[in-house]
Amino acid sequence: MKEQAIAFDFDGALVSSGFDKAMHINYSAFAACWQTGYRCFLHPDDLNRDISAMFRAFRRYPGAPRFEQLSAITNSIITGRPEAVTNPAEFGVSEQLQQEYSKVRETYDRIYSSLNSVAADKYWKPFPSAKKTIAHLAQKYDLYIASGVVQDILEKDFDHHGFDRSLFCGIKGSNPAGGSDKADILKWIKSRGYKEILFAADSSRDLEYARKAGVKFFRIIRDADFPRLLHALENGMPDENQPWDYTQEEMDYIRRKILYPMQQLVQGKPLTAVEITDWFNSEPLPDSVA
Secondary structure, eight states: OOSEEEEEOSBTTTEEOTTHHHHHHHHHHHHHHHTSGGGGGOOTTOHHHHHHHHHHHHTTOTTSOHHHHHHHHHHHHHHSOOOOOSSGGGGTOOHHHHHHHHHHHHHHHHHHHHHHHHHHHHTOEEOTTHHHHHHHHTTTSEEEEEEEEEHHHHHHHHHHTTOOGGGOSEEEEEOTTSOOOHHHHHHHHHTTOOSEEEEEESSHHHHHHHHHHTOEEEEOOSTTHHHHHHHHHBTBOOOOOOOOOOOHHHHHHHHHHHHHHHHHHHTTOOOOHHHHHHHHTSSOOOTTTO
16 A cells, blocks of 8 residues: 555546536436426527526536535526535425435436446547556556446446556445445545555545545546646646636536427427437537537
8 A cells, every 4th residue: 555545537537538427427317207297398499598597506516426406506597506415305396206216317327328328339439648647647646536427337348448547546436326435445545555646537525535535636527637647746736726607608508508408308309319429529629629
């Protein structure tokens, strides 16, 4: 056991997924409501109204467990409150709709997982510098994965992308219910007795997880951040503490990309997971993350 440890998030930090997760989350939440009794809260003649409601919640919960994100988005659509809840009764809906929320969760989980699976196979690739950086860091630090991806999917994707398991002391993901917290994983790593721990991840919510666990944080969103990390480590473990949000350009991009499959869905012409992911990846990313 080494004196210091570095934990990496997976999607977005080691594997470049652009804004796919953001688009998958919002489209899947809308589709889950549309395909259940929660359709009554949507506005098919004014989809931008629903997108704005979803965005208010999503921007508060990037990098959170999938069902926490879903509850916040659903709550924002129904009540205008962009806050996650633990019980659908907090939506203020009928008992029948409270019971049907389990179907919303199941539908959301199925669509979201399907989109992620297609994108992971077809579009998501490790950052060019990721594996080389990991091999270098493993000589001095104990390395871990601390991800919100469900454990079995995380391990499958980890192997699919050709990462070397022998370089990691632990590969930790979410529980099957999709409700575990990255902070809990970081606390478990901390409990092993390291002098210092750094969490390298891509979302502002990940910064919150690092603070909650009492570990340091470094943001990775592009390949250039890997040499930046190596350079920073020359002077000790860095600790970035400035939160951030999506830019207007980024939110406009995400809005434009999810609007079309939503339009097709409400018109009775739903796109397949492959068609949706192809559409999401049909144009360059904004300069901020390209």
